[in-house]
Amino acid sequence: MDREFENILIKEIVRQNESIVLIASENYASKSVRTAQGSIFTNKYAEGYPGKRYYGGCEYVDQIEILAIQRAKDLFGAEHVNVQPHSGAQANMAVYSALFDSKSVIMSLPLDQGGHLTHGSKVNFSGNLYNFEFYNVDRETEQIDYEALEKHAQTVNPQAILSGFTAYPREIDFERIKSICKKIDCMMIVDMAHISGLVAAKLHSDCVKYADVVTSTTHKTLRGPRGGIILSKNIYAKSIDKAVFPNIQGGPMMHTIGAKAVAFAEASTNEFVNYQKLVISNAKLLGKLLSAEGLRIVTGDTDTHMILVDVTPFNLTGKIAEEKLAEVGLIVNRNTIPYDSNPPRVASGIRIGTPAISTRGMNAEAISIIVDCIIGILKEKEESKLIKNKVKELANKFPIDLK
Numbered sequence: 001m002d003r004e005f006e007n008i009l010i011k012e013i014v015r016q017n018e019s020i021v022l023i024a025s026e027n028y029a030s031k032s033v034r035t036a037q038g039s040i041f042t043n044k045y046a047e048g049y050p051g052k053r054y055y056g057g058c059e060y061v062d063q064i065e066i067l068a069i070q071r072a073k074d075l076f077g078a079e080h081v082n083v084q085p086h087s088g089a090q091a092n093m094a095v096y097s098a099l100f101d102s103k104s105v106i107m108s109l110p111l112d113q114g115g116h117l118t119h120g121s122k123v124n125f126s127g128n129l130y131n132f133e134f135y136n137v138d139r140e141t142e143q144i145d146y147e148a149l150e151k152h153a154q155t156v157n158p159q160a161i162l163s164g165f166t167a168y169p170r171e172i173d174f175e176r177i178k179s180i181c182k183k184i185d186c187m188m189i190v191d192m193a194h195i196s197g198l199v200a201a202k203l204h205s206d207c208v209k210y211a212d213v214v215t216s217t218t219h220k221t222l223r224g225p226r227g228g229i230i231l232s233k234n235i236y237a238k239s240i241d242k243a244v245f246p247n248i249q250g251g252p253m254m255h256t257i258g259a260k261a262v263a264f265a266e267a268s269t270n271e272f273v274n275y276q277k278l279v280i281s282n283a284k285l286l287g288k289l290l291s292a293e294g295l296r297i298v299t300g301d302t303d304t305h306m307i308l309v310d311v312t313p314f315n316l317t318g319k320i321a322e323e324k325l326a327e328v329g330l331i332v333n334r335n336t337i338p339y340d341s342n343p344p345r346v347a348s349g350i351r352i353g354t355p356a357i358s359t360r361g362m363n364a365e366a367i368s369i370i371v372d373c374i375i376g377i378l379k380e381k382e383e384s385k386l387i388k389n390k391v392k393e394l395a396n397k398f399p400i401d402l403k
């Protein structure tokens, strides 16, 4: 192995082993997934789609892509699947380019209330190329007010309503959103990047059934390789496929598509359902214990793999809390809370997710130790060195297969 590369890799292996990842969008892909992603399929050009490639020698990559597509269809009950997007952002870009033009109005939740950069932010292509009209979460409940959304949508008359978020801890009522879309005759688009593992395990209301088009990443709760997918009704198949290739991408990453196929099979097992149940129960417990210590849990609870924690009751900002926690090996990210008075780089909250620690097998006992460590460092109850050792000790008890 390249010496310089290996030196850095070894440090990262130690870092991943010794820290406790509470970032809601991270996970540990299995060895089977990583083996597929590290395979010789990386050597192959395969512009086009199975049976319609622009290169010779595609007989086996065709089989790989067909396998990935079939498994994703079975897992999510989708009519059409495109497994080629390099990432979640690319999946969204492809969908917008397939369905919208510069005049199209799309309703979405803004970044500072839990939406994603690609949902119309001005620093992103989406906000520059398309016309986004933002809906909001309710000031009191900090949740989507579907009545208000319906009224708002009736006045805006959008081409599509986009839901599915990056920092929203509650279950989304996709059936209700569908009924709104039907009433005003607009498309329903869902970006299930964060919750696709929960949807696959049927522990979250199903968006694939209701939406015209669904995009996702494959590396968050779904626990596959870093990448994206698009699921849609058959009538959009042609335009979406053309949008992915040749419009926005060139050759697909066949090694990653192979790894997606492996991950879809893993996600269709009972073991995976049990894993997702643990993810949710860990998140619920984390929220309960932190709120008992005086922190405020945004919306009061969670139904998913994440909680949003308002750290202002401790006179902290999200930035400071994130930095303090990182010092002892607890990795979270700062996050705005709804109607935040602090700018995003400072923020009043932190986002805490349980997908990664649950993959490690951590359960209620580990959660209570994590909460002690979080409170210990945020309240400066104990020397940070001592807390850092506790974190390391806990991490070592739940090794990750990283080789």
Ligand SMILES: *Cc1c(COP(=O)(O)O)cnc(C)c1O
Pocket: 025, 086, 087, 088, 089, 090, 115, 116, 118, 164, 165, 166, 191, 192, 193, 194, 217, 227, 228
């Ligand atoms: C993470 C995320 C994405 C983007 O995924 P990348 O692979 O980082 O491009 C898109 N949408 C939502 C809702 C996300 O949470």
